[in-house]
Amino acid sequence: MTAYEPPVGPPREPRIEDFPSLEAFGERLAAADVRRWRRGSGFGGPGVLLAAFVGTTGLALTAATGSPVPPFLRAEAPVVRPAPTSVRLSTVRAADPAGGLPWTVRVGSAGDGTRCVTVGQVRGERLGIETAEGRFEPLGPTADAQCGQIADGGAAAHAPVVGLRDVRAVSGRAGRFTVLFGVARPGTDRVRALLPNGRTVVASLAADGSFVALLPGEPRQAQPIVDVRRASAGATVRFDLARTLPDPDPRGRPWKLTAESDLGRGTGNRTVGATNATCFRVSPVPPFVGWDTKMPRACAVPRGTWAAVTRLRSGARGEFGIGRLLRPVDWAGLPTRTLVTIRVPGTRSLPTVRALGRAWALRRVGVAHIGGSRGDAVYMGLLPGAVEPADVQVSVQRGAKAPTAVPVRRRDLRERRGVRP
Amino acid sequence: MAEPPQSALALSRRDPQAFATFYAEEAPRMVVFFARRVLDPEAALDLTAETFAAAFVSRRGFRGRDVRSARAWVRTIAERQLAAYLRKGYADRAVRTRLGVERPPATAEELQRVDELAALTGLRAAVARELLELPPGEREAVQLRVVDELEFGEVAARLDITEAAARQRVSRALRRLAARLRPLGEGEVTA
Numbered sequence: 001m002t003a004y005e006p007p008v009g010p011p012r013e014p015r016i017e018d019f020p021s022l023e024a025f026g027e028r029l030a031a032a033d034v035r036r037w038r039r040g041s042g043f044g045g046p047g048v049l050l051a052a053f054v055g056t057t058g059l060a061l062t063a064a065t066g067s068p069v070p071p072f073l074r075a076e077a078p079v080v081r082p083a084p085t086s087v088r089l090s091t092v093r094a095a096d097p098a099g100g101l102p103w104t105v106r107v108g109s110a111g112d113g114t115r116c117v118t119v120g121q122v123r124g125e126r127l128g129i130e131t132a133e134g135r136f137e138p139l140g141p142t143a144d145a146q147c148g149q150i151a152d153g154g155a156a157a158h159a160p161v162v163g164l165r166d167v168r169a170v171s172g173r174a175g176r177f178t179v180l181f182g183v184a185r186p187g188t189d190r191v192r193a194l195l196p197n198g199r200t201v202v203a204s205l206a207a208d209g210s211f212v213a214l215l216p217g218e219p220r221q222a223q224p225i226v227d228v229r230r231a232s233a234g235a236t237v238r239f240d241l242a243r244t245l246p247d248p249d250p251r252g253r254p255w256k257l258t259a260e261s262d263l264g265r266g267t268g269n270r271t272v273g274a275t276n277a278t279c280f281r282v283s284p285v286p287p288f289v290g291w292d293t294k295m296p297r298a299c300a301v302p303r304g305t306w307a308a309v310t311r312l313r314s315g316a317r318g319e320f321g322i323g324r325l326l327r328p329v330d331w332a333g334l335p336t337r338t339l340v341t342i343r344v345p346g347t348r349s350l351p352t353v354r355a356l357g358r359a360w361a362l363r364r365v366g367v368a369h370i371g372g373s374r375g376d377a378v379y380m381g382l383l384p385g386a387v388e389p390a391d392v393q394v395s396v397q398r399g400a401k402a403p404t405a406v407p408v409r410r411r412d413l414r415e416r417r418g419v420r421p
Numbered sequence: 422m423a424e425p426p427q428s429a430l431a432l433s434r435r436d437p438q439a440f441a442t443f444y445a446e447e448a449p450r451m452v453v454f455f456a457r458r459v460l461d462p463e464a465a466l467d468l469t470a471e472t473f474a475a476a477f478v479s480r481r482g483f484r485g486r487d488v489r490s491a492r493a494w495v496r497t498i499a500e501r502q503l504a505a506y507l508r509k510g511y512a513d514r515a516v517r518t519r520l521g522v523e524r525p526p527a528t529a530e531e532l533q534r535v536d537e538l539a540a541l542t543g544l545r546a547a548v549a550r551e552l553l554e555l556p557p558g559e560r561e562a563v564q565l566r567v568v569d570e571l572e573f574g575e576v577a578a579r580l581d582i583t584e585a586a587a588r589q590r591v592s593r594a595l596r597r598l599a600a601r602l603r604p605l606g607e608g609e610v611t612a
């Protein structure tokens with residue numbers, strides 16, 4: 001890493017013209033009708049407003065220290081969170097195999113038909129996580145919620161918000177198991193997990209569609225295929241989590257990273273971890289409406305060893321691409337994340353990604369045989385929004401006997417922002 | 422001795438249009454103030470907008486007169502906005518919503534300018550370097566809290582310590598980082 005070089009000479013004094021959006025905001029602000037605002041205010045005007053600020057100083061210490069390191073570096077506005085007043089504890093329960101508190105989910109909504117679900121253990125009427133020492137850590141009303149749209153019509157008609165949680169990672173306890181949880185549409189009459197050993201686990205299901213089940217082993221061992229049945233609609237939706245294990249997001253939202261041929265959807269050519277793949281895609285699990293056409297895809301990726309790093313900011317719309325093709329992307333209300341795509345020669349090279357002093361594991365999403373190439377591995381991964389592309393360092397191990405980490409050349413992801421897909 | 426000139430903020434108590442002058446003078450510095458604390462141009466612009474929206478509706482509560490006290494007053498609001506951002510992870514929009522005033526989306530060029538004026542590129546590199554110099558326990562705590570964005574409860578569970586200890590460890594590490602970065606000219610921005 002290069003040493004920090006303070007800027008040469010005094011920095012130029014910023015002017016309002018430097019920030020057109022703020023300049024426009026100032027003009028609108030000066031014209032705002034404050035009296036109308038005060039009359040319409042439900043919380044009693046500025047005096048009360050400032051009083052409310054006082055209650056937010058719990059972490060003011062960090063600000064007071066002048067630390068340039070913020071506890072949250074992400075810019076996720078608009079963040080998808082359940083409205084605190086909408087959250088309800090589900091009636092479903094699953095007994096903890098280690099004899100701890102039972103597991104359940106809390107369901108809420110975030111508007112626009114978006115449902116949110118948080119998994120945890122229940123004590124009394126409170127949701128939380130039991131730590132290895134047996135302490136109960138409550139989860140706030142919007143903490144760790146996973147949100148998605150359970151829309152009417154189309155293939156998403158019965159798609160639940162579904163997730164897996166590795167319990168050992170949460171509580172540090174020895175017995176390792178996976179919590180399958182989620183919320184489907186009301187009227188769902190069965191949620192079933194099919195495990196690799198042929199075993200079937202039927203989830204505890206509530207009338208509101210929320211469900212929870214405990215599966216043996218960590219998520220990658222559990223490898224469940226999840227069937228969500230809604231008999232009245234005569235349909236079952238299958239989530240093949242065994243083949244497309246969601247990658248845990250830094251905030252708990254699972255993502256799916258897949259490789260596919262570019263011969264069009266619905267032709268049976270979509271494959272996972274495929275050879276002859278031409279496109280590599282990242283998408284959230286559960287799928288948002290329209291996710292399949294607007295999530296980032298890297299197609300016809302160029303040959304050689306390279307890494308592309310881009311920041312997908314919440315609300316970003318435009319066209320992004322690696323190689324020849326630009327693909328439309330609508331990141332919409334998804335949280336800000338930094339997307340890393342790496343192509344390395346052969347299938348044995350293992351890339352390493354480091355940022356902010358941490359190593360990140362990327363999944364190999366497929367093998368590219370493009371333009372008669374020998375078959376190179378393509379890796380993709382999502383890093384927290386806190387990680388700026390400039391922070392990311394990518395290396396690959398070279399040399400069979402004494403492997404050394406060699407920096408990987410960076411390619412810029414081409415993009416045209418602001419284009420509505 | 423002559424009295425210092427009256428600030429535009431003081432004038433705006435009676436004349437809302439005077440607030441525009443105060444805003445044009447102070448908002449650009451505020452962007453830099455926020456950008457160097459959140460390292461995110463878009464969030465800095467949002468926090469600046471919300472701070473001045475709050476200042477606008479509260480301006481009659483400003484009891485000072487001169488420029489110095491006006492800056493200190495709006496800085497207090499800014500620090501509270503920052504504290505809320507640190508707690509919640511996103512900039513409040515409550516006052517803007519109530520006022521019905523939105524900030525238009527920033528262009529890539531504007532975001533780049535924030536980055537340049539606040540010298541964020543070098544700052545990020547310095548932060549990343551200094552992170553590696555922290556004691557392992559503190560570095561892990563900061564990474565779990567700052568990079569992985571975990572709640573303190575989960576940080577505590579991962580580190581097998583109490584939540585209070587986790588808060589203390591993160592706080593201590595951030596103070597240490599701030600102290601190390603300050604000699605490089607980072608960590609303090611005069612507004």
